[in-house]
Amino acid sequence: MRLGTVIGNVWATRKEDGLTGLKFLVVQFEMPDGSPVEAPIIAADQIGAGIGDKVMVTTGSAARFAVPEKDLPIDSVVVGIVDSIDVESR
Amino acid sequence: MRLGTVIGNVWATRKEDGLTGLKFLVVQFEMPDGSPVEAPIIAADQIGAGIGDKVMVTTGSAARFAVPEKDLPIDSVVVGIVDSIDVESR
Amino acid sequence: MRLGTVIGNVWATRKEDGLTGLKFLVVQFEMPDGSPVEAPIIAADQIGAGIGDKVMVTTGSAARFAVPEKDLPIDSVVVGIVDSIDVESR
Amino acid sequence: MRLGTVIGNVWATRKEDGLTGLKFLVVQFEMPDGSPVEAPIIAADQIGAGIGDKVMVTTGSAARFAVPEKDLPIDSVVVGIVDSIDVESR
Amino acid sequence: MRLGTVIGNVWATRKEDGLTGLKFLVVQFEMPDGSPVEAPIIAADQIGAGIGDKVMVTTGSAARFAVPEKDLPIDSVVVGIVDSIDVESR
Numbered sequence: 001m002r003l004g005t006v007i008g009n010v011w012a013t014r015k016e017d018g019l020t021g022l023k024f025l026v027v028q029f030e031m032p033d034g035s036p037v038e039a040p041i042i043a044a045d046q047i048g049a050g051i052g053d054k055v056m057v058t059t060g061s062a063a064r065f066a067v068p069e070k071d072l073p074i075d076s077v078v079v080g081i082v083d084s085i086d087v088e089s090r
Numbered sequence: 091m092r093l094g095t096v097i098g099n100v101w102a103t104r105k106e107d108g109l110t111g112l113k114f115l116v117v118q119f120e121m122p123d124g125s126p127v128e129a130p131i132i133a134a135d136q137i138g139a140g141i142g143d144k145v146m147v148t149t150g151s152a153a154r155f156a157v158p159e160k161d162l163p164i165d166s167v168v169v170g171i172v173d174s175i176d177v178e179s180r
Numbered sequence: 181m182r183l184g185t186v187i188g189n190v191w192a193t194r195k196e197d198g199l200t201g202l203k204f205l206v207v208q209f210e211m212p213d214g215s216p217v218e219a220p221i222i223a224a225d226q227i228g229a230g231i232g233d234k235v236m237v238t239t240g241s242a243a244r245f246a247v248p249e250k251d252l253p254i255d256s257v258v259v260g261i262v263d264s265i266d267v268e269s270r
Numbered sequence: 271m272r273l274g275t276v277i278g279n280v281w282a283t284r285k286e287d288g289l290t291g292l293k294f295l296v297v298q299f300e301m302p303d304g305s306p307v308e309a310p311i312i313a314a315d316q317i318g319a320g321i322g323d324k325v326m327v328t329t330g331s332a333a334r335f336a337v338p339e340k341d342l343p344i345d346s347v348v349v350g351i352v353d354s355i356d357v358e359s360r
Numbered sequence: 361m362r363l364g365t366v367i368g369n370v371w372a373t374r375k376e377d378g379l380t381g382l383k384f385l386v387v388q389f390e391m392p393d394g395s396p397v398e399a400p401i402i403a404a405d406q407i408g409a410g411i412g413d414k415v416m417v418t419t420g421s422a423a424r425f426a427v428p429e430k431d432l433p434i435d436s437v438v439v440g441i442v443d444s445i446d447v448e449s450r
Binding site for chain 3: 361362363389390391397408416418419420421423424425437440441442444445446447
Binding site: 271273301302329332333334349354356 | 367371372374399402412421432433434
């Protein structure tokens with residue numbers, strides 16, 4: 001999973017059947033210290049994450065398994081809202 | 091999913107069985123502000139996206155689930171046409 | 181899918197069962213204008229692409245679905261020979 | 271698989287059903303000589319890896335197969351604790 | 361598939377059930393001319409590749425299909441030992 005912060009929302013009226021009703025968030029992946037990594041991606045969310053939340057995102061085909069109806073064409077989903085992250089200095 | 095803009099079309103007469111009839115678009119991934127990211131990719135489209143549309147693209151094996159006949163060898167598909175994207179400044 | 185050009189062939193006598201009889205091509209991914217992107221990869225081919233052909237390549241687990249016997253360990257396959265690509269200037 | 275070192279822990283109370291009870295570790299991918307590569311990721315662990323352990327991590331949809339209940343939305347899992355790695359100089 | 365050279369071995373006593381008995385090799389991906397690309401990865405091997413062999417590696421979830429018992433959490437496997445590679449100069 002990737003660590004990131006929710007930085008926005010995306011609205012798309014015209015979309016694939018099956019995606020209706022899903023919320024789509026813009027997530028910026030980041031280092032444990034919060035510095036941004038790579039370009040922001042769009043993740044589906046069904047656990048209620050919002051702007052500013054630090055989240056865990058599952059990417060790739062495994063993301064589909066976060067949605068009960070498992071045959072959706074989604075490749076990124078918020079799977080957890082991070083309470084705390086504890087990283088050892090090396 | 092990745093955010094991008096449709097910048098072109100691709101035609102291929104000789105192709106894998108099963109891909110006949112699918113439309114293939116060239117999509118440039120981009121940052122929320124529209125600046126391009128990485129090399130353009132080719133995405134299947136069945137929701138009617140066209141040149142200049144800002145789109146959401148599902149990549150990887152999950153893309154297959156956008157097509158009713160689910161056993162196609164496709165790894166990128168346009169799953170939504172973006173109406174608006176709202177990103178918080180950090 | 182990725183856009184690329186076939187730049188070579190690979191021969192491997194000792195290989196996984198099931199891959200026997202498949203043709204393996206070296207493909208250089210590229211920008212729509214033909215400039216190379218990333219390191220060349222090896223793609224299976226069964227539509228008859230050859231050196232110099234501009235092709236569409238499906239990568240990842242979806243590549244498996246280009247081969248009738250669907251349980252092969254392949255992650256890249258040529259799915260189309262590009263006739264033309266039309267990209268708008270931005 | 272990727273080679274890495276466990277550098278931290280992540281806690282997330284609010285998460286996808288099914289992820290409850292899984293341990294999540296922060297893993298820094300690295301070169302065989304231990305120098306870090308790319309941004310740290312979050313991997314599920316069920317073999318008891320801890321801070322400082324050198325580990326093998328499976329990424330992508332294959333990670334799901336490390337968990338008996340196979341329909342979890344996870345994309346990274348620790349599959350081994352490395353005893354030793356032996357690399358030839360070139 | 362990716363082209364690479366076997367540069368080492370990895371031993372891990374404590375690992376996921378199911379991975380017992382598999383051989384794990386360190387593979388350095390490379391350009392057709394042999395120059396290294398990206399960080400080395402760890403690939404399962406069951407065709408008998410050894411240090412110095414030039415190999416084809418399948419990555420991602422498709423790697424699982426190289427192992428008869430198909431539900432293993434592996435994402436990289438050696439699928440061929442390269443006899444020769446023939447690349448056209450451009």
